[in-house]
Amino acid sequence: MEPSRILAEFLREPKIAYLSMEIGIQNDIHTYSGGLGVLAGDTIRSAADLKVPMVAVTLISRKGYFRQVLDAEGNQTERPALWQPEKFMDALPEKVYLELSGRPVAIRAWIFVQRSVTGGKVPIFFLDTDLPENTPEDRELTSYLYGGDDRYRLKQEAILGIGGVRILRKLGLDIKKYHMNEGHASLLTLELLLEYRKDIESVWEEDLIWDVDRVKELCVFTSHTPVEAGHDRFSYELFREIVGEVIPLRVLKKLAGPDRLNMTHLALNLSEYVNGVAKKHREVSMRMFPGYEFSSITNGVHSFTWTCDSMRRVYDKYLQGWANEPELFVRVGRIPEEELWGAHMETKKNLIDYVNAKTGAGMNCDALTIGYARRATAYKRADLLFRDLERLARIGNGKIQLVFAGKAHPKDNPGKMMIKHVFECIKKLRGSVKAAYLENYDMEMALKLISGVDVWLNTPQRPREASGTSGMKAAHNGVPNFSVLDGWWIEGHIEGYTGWSIGPPPSEEMDYIGGRDQQDAEDLYAKLENIVIPMFYENRRTWIKMMQNAIGKNAYYFNTHRMMLRYVTEAYIR
Ligand SMILES: *Cc1c(COP(=O)(O)O)cnc(C)c1O
Numbered sequence: 001m002e003p004s005r006i007l008a009e010f011l012r013e014p015k016i017a018y019l020s021m022e023i024g025i026q027n028d029i030h031t032y033s034g035g036l037g038v039l040a041g042d043t044i045r046s047a048a049d050l051k052v053p054m055v056a057v058t059l060i061s062r063k064g065y066f067r068q069v070l071d072a073e074g075n076q077t078e079r080p081a082l083w084q085p086e087k088f089m090d091a092l093p094e095k096v097y098l099e100l101s102g103r104p105v106a107i108r109a110w111i112f113v114q115r116s117v118t119g120g121k122v123p124i125f126f127l128d129t130d131l132p133e134n135t136p137e138d139r140e141l142t143s144y145l146y147g148g149d150d151r152y153r154l155k156q157e158a159i160l161g162i163g164g165v166r167i168l169r170k171l172g173l174d175i176k177k178y179h180m181n182e183g184h185a186s187l188l189t190l191e192l193l194l195e196y197r198k199d200i201e202s203v204w205e206e207d208l209i210w211d212v213d214r215v216k217e218l219c220v221f222t223s224h225t226p227v228e229a230g231h232d233r234f235s236y237e238l239f240r241e242i243v244g245e246v247i248p249l250r251v252l253k254k255l256a257g258p259d260r261l262n263m264t265h266l267a268l269n270l271s272e273y274v275n276g277v278a279k280k281h282r283e284v285s286m287r288m289f290p291g292y293e294f295s296s297i298t299n300g301v302h303s304f305t306w307t308c309d310s311m312r313r314v315y316d317k318y319l320q321g322w323a324n325e326p327e328l329f330v331r332v333g334r335i336p337e338e339e340l341w342g343a344h345m346e347t348k349k350n351l352i353d354y355v356n357a358k359t360g361a362g363m364n365c366d367a368l369t370i371g372y373a374r375r376a377t378a379y380k381r382a383d384l385l386f387r388d389l390e391r392l393a394r395i396g397n398g399k400i401q402l403v404f405a406g407k408a409h410p411k412d413n414p415g416k417m418m419i420k421h422v423f424e425c426i427k428k429l430r431g432s433v434k435a436a437y438l439e440n441y442d443m444e445m446a447l448k449l450i451s452g453v454d455v456w457l458n459t460p461q462r463p464r465e466a467s468g469t470s471g472m473k474a475a476h477n478g479v480p481n482f483s484v485l486d487g488w489w490i491e492g493h494i495e496g497y498t499g500w501s502i503g504p505p506p507s508e509e510m511d512y513i514g515g516r517d518q519q520d521a522e523d524l525y526a527k528l529e530n531i532v533i534p535m536f537y538e539n540r541r542t543w544i545k546m547m548q549n550a551i552g553k554n555a556y557y558f559n560t561h562r563m564m565l566r567y568v569t570e571a572y573i574r
Contacts (some may be wrong), residue, residue: 002335003090010123015175016572018056019185027444040304044114044122046560051120053162057164060126061145067535068407068440074423078410085110096166100155106131106139107163110288154234158243160186160421163253169456170485177553177572183263189270190246213510215466220571221271232263273571276490277467306473308451310343322403326559332552351452359436363401368536371453373405377415384459386425387521393432402435458483463511475554478547492554
């Protein structure tokens with residue numbers, strides 16, 4: 001079909017525009033790096049299922065985030081993760097221009113329509129500067145997701161925020177709310193300030209032409225990280241050099257901070273609705289940004305996407321309609337225990353075959369298999385489990401197997417060291433505990449892992465896990481979580497019922513003290529030895545009950561259908 005015909009049906013009614021630097025639509029469209037992008041993808045999938053009038057905007061990221069290559073010592077190298085947009089989507093003929101570093105940069109959009117079996121559709125616009133009229137340098141601006149320096153990053157954020165608003169306007173879309181998924185899209189507020197500027201004749205003072213309240217009514221902001229470094233900041237000199245003086249510097253400083261342009265502050269000051277992604281994250285965010293009111297809408301995952309084939313079949317048989325109505329998980333008790341276990345063993349065998357084929361680890365299907373996969377970065381403490389290797393070897397000898405995966409950001413050296421350390425520990429455990437680290441963690445591998453292991457482990461330093469979503473995916477497959485009480489798990493955890501905690505309960509004091517590696521590791525080992533391992537081998541019925549609870553209590557709630565409906569009622573239509 002003609003690209004403009006594809007677009008036409010979305011011009012009929014006003015839409016919510018969802019802007020995100022990354023969106024994980026499918027594994028072979030490399031426009032995501034990790035949790036944030038997968039959440040954006042899940043949000044759009046649920047919006048399509050629920051027929052929420054939404055459109056999404058992101059960058060085309062033609063060379064992806066990166067493909068991870070690991071050598072035998074765990075040294076990571078990064079390769080471009082090229083993909084071909086023309087295989088999946090259509091380029092629209094419209095172009096907009098944005099002046100960056102004193103020259104106009106042409107931007108076009110590709111359209112991809114996320115379709116649901118319900119008939120719902122959400123178009124996603126991928127912004128692209130790889131056009132012949134741009135300089136070779138500018139043609140690369142939408143190539144690498146989270147690549148390059150500050151300058152490259154600021155240009156990308158200007159393309160996403162300012163370019164995004166311009167393209168939506170140019171395409172003829174009527175936008176009634178702008179949802180900024182993280183601060184990367186905050187510059188859209190400046191474009192809106194220009195659009196809704198008041199007539200100079202009608203106001204007393206020049207400053208009052210900036211209709212902050214009008215823009216606020218239009219904007220929704222979701223913050224995703226309680227880590228300081230996760231909030232983008234740019235010097236005003238750099239901003240001026242690259243983007244120019246969009247609004248007077250004096251006014252901009254009032255909105256984005258006195259010393260540096262803080263993307264989070266800009267979004268906070270120009271959004272009427274602001275939220276964190278878990279209850280604890282809201283609390284931490286309000287401490288980090290005093291004076292601002294945060295709401296909280298705890299994240300979820302897209303139920304259908306994150307349920308493996310064998311479990312889908314069981315749910316289809318006993319909980320018909322579950323995919324578009326995850327509340328039906330409340331009836332998980334209808335599934336006979338043997339069938340639940342059988343479905344789990346089927347997907348577990350797939351994973352074990354895969355791990356053995358990739359790594360030669362020689363794992364077997366009957367051993368308690370523990371999974372850990374997420375971005376490799378220091379605060380996530382992938383190596384907490386290895387704090388006392390002798391003890392782990394003694395507790396786990398022949399009884400447990402470990403599967404790891406995760407990429408480190410190319411510039412995160414401590415994250416890269418973490419991978420190497422996990423590799424070393426895996427070697428030292430040879431002969432007692434089988435363990436493997438899989439290369440190039442992505443959505444496809446994530447589904448294999450979260451469904452195929454028996455327990456999903458998470459050991460972040462409090463309170464840095466804003467939400468975490470991989471544990472919710474595990475729960476959708478009946479896999480209980482064994483995790484530090486942070487992020488979503490504070491809300492999902494019922495001890496010995498939906499899974500197990502690691503370390504002390506959450507408290508404000510804990511947030512300041514930080515690590516507590518020793519105490520957390522101690523608890524981890526003790527529970528593994530005295531509760532988790534014995535239950536798995538000696539009390540299979542109780543174990544299967546826990547699997548049911550993971551589904552009936554955790555998947556029931558921690559899904560993007562519930563999350564989306566809350567965004568609609570609390571943020572979009574108020
Ligand atoms: C779900 C997912 C994540 C996020 O996992 P967390 O537990 O939130 O860290 C990261 N990467 C991929 C590929 C995922 O599928």
